[in-house]
Amino acid sequence: MFGINHIKFDSMTYAIHYKNGRIVKEGRGLSFYYFGPNSSIVAIPMGSNDLPFIFNETTHDYQTVSIQGQITYKAGNPKQLAEVLDFTVDSRGVYKKNDLEKLHQRIINEAQTATATFVQSLTLKDAMRAAKAIEVNIVEGLAASKAVGLLGIEVLGVNILAVKATPEMGRALETETREKLQQEADQAIFERRNFAVEQERKIKESELNTEIAVEEKNKQIAEKKIEGEMQRAASTRQLREMKVQADIAVEEQRKMLIEQNAENQRREADTRGYVLETTLRPYKDMDWKLLVALSNNPDPKFNIALAFRELAENASKIGNLNISPDLLDSLVNDAPERPQNPQNRR
Numbered sequence: 001m002f003g004i005n006h007i008k009f010d011s012m013t014y015a016i017h018y019k020n021g022r023i024v025k026e027g028r029g030l031s032f033y034y035f036g037p038n039s040s041i042v043a044i045p046m047g048s049n050d051l052p053f054i055f056n057e058t059t060h061d062y063q064t065v066s067i068q069g070q071i072t073y074k075a076g077n078p079k080q081l082a083e084v085l086d087f088t089v090d091s092r093g094v095y096k097k098n099d100l101e102k103l104h105q106r107i108i109n110e111a112q113t114a115t116a117t118f119v120q121s122l123t124l125k126d127a128m129r130a131a132k133a134i135e136v137n138i139v140e141g142l143a144a145s146k147a148v149g150l151l152g153i154e155v156l157g158v159n160i161l162a163v164k165a166t167p168e169m170g171r172a173l174e175t176e177t178r179e180k181l182q183q184e185a186d187q188a189i190f191e192r193r194n195f196a197v198e199q200e201r202k203i204k205e206s207e208l209n210t211e212i213a214v215e216e217k218n219k220q221i222a223e224k225k226i227e228g229e230m231q232r233a234a235s236t237r238q239l240r241e242m243k244v245q246a247d248i249a250v251e252e253q254r255k256m257l258i259e260q261n262a263e264n265q266r267r268e269a270d271t272r273g274y275v276l277e278t279t280l281r282p283y284k285d286m287d288w289k290l291l292v293a294l295s296n297n298p299d300p301k302f303n304i305a306l307a308f309r310e311l312a313e314n315a316s317k318i319g320n321l322n323i324s325p326d327l328l329d330s331l332v333n334d335a336p337e338r339p340q341n342p343q344n345r346r
Contacts, residue, residue: 003036005091009043014078016042026079036091043089044078048156053108057116063124063169067115067134069160071107071142073153080152103151110148111158114141124165125173131160 009015011029018024018040025032028046054068075081085099118137119127138158142148148155165173311318 004033005036006033007031007041007089007091007093009093012045012047014044014046014075016044016079016082018042041089042082042087043093043095044075044081044087046075046078048072048074051104051107053111055108055112055115057112057119057127059122059124059127060120061123064166065119065124065127066162066164066166067119067160068162068164069135069138069158071111071138071158072156073107074156075152076154077152080150084151103153106147106151107142107153110142110145111138114138114145124169128163128165128173131163134163135160 007015008031009029014026014028015030016023016026017030017032017034019034020038024039034041049072051071051073052069053071054066056064056066058064081087081103085103086097087099088096090096115134115138118134119130122130135158138160139155142155142158164170
């Protein structure tokens with residue numbers, strides 16, 4: 001009514017009230033009345049904005065890559081931004097011009113300018129793997145840009161979402177990569193088979209070494225057995241030699257004993273013979289008749305036997321000799337019985 005209007009802004013909007021070309025009021029979250037014919041209201045959004053972008057660049061090997069990402073920024077100096085771009089709003093709070101798109105385009109242009117030189121120094125493959133480096137390069141380029149500094153905005157971050165080649169080149173790279181991966185797979189299969197063959201060779205070699213070690217042990221065991229048998233044979237031979245030596249010593253002692261015994265018996269016989277000879281020497285030259293008389297044997301049979309001896313010595317002088325049966329019978333019956341040989345007993 002009568003050109004007097006009321007306007008209200010939230011806390012994320014920086015409002016500037018111009019009256020007759022001079023700033024009357026400014027700040028965040030303002031609410032005030034103003035006279036429309038001589039007033040101008042500027043509203044600068046203070047919140048952070050995400051600005052998506054996508055642009056194409058040529059690499060060092062003349063290949064086109066598409067770089068897609070987003071830039072996060074906010075108005076660092078809203079008053080300076082209001083001096084460069086028009087953010088004037090009407091009584092309903094609607095922007096009279098769409099300078100926000102102009103702001104976005106300027107930021108994207110500066111980002112693309114910062115990226116172009118860096119991407120042109122890379123090959124296609126390196127560029128497709130340089131997303132993080134491109135992010136750093138854009139951040140540094142925007143921070144050093146005078147145009148961005150004049151706009152009074154603050155870059156919060158840059159994110160590169162994709163770096164892609166053209167579809168034809170992408171398929172070519174996919175084919176090349178596929179072939180390379182296939183070669184790597186074939187190489188891996190070859191290395192795995194080679195590794196398996198090498199492991200099998202090592203296993204065979206280990207088995208052969210084990211068999212050689214077992215044969216060596218068996219050889220050592222056989223040598224030890226032969227050595228043990230030789231030692232036992234040597235011990236047995238030594239025992240037999242010792243036994244033979246002992247038998248020889250025993251036989252030598254027996255021989256000495258027999259010789260000593262024979263010597264003792266011979267000496268004893270010589271002694272007995274000498275004693276007997278010495279004893280009988282006085283009777284050597286004596287008549288046996290005298291010896292018989294000296295024996296003084298009272299047995300009549302003995303006397304009869306001497307008589308028969310006398311008869312036998314003088315048999316040439318005897319004409320007839322009569323011996324009564326009674327005499328013979330008495331001699332035979334009265335003769336002492338001789339002891340029988342035990343071997344003849346039954």
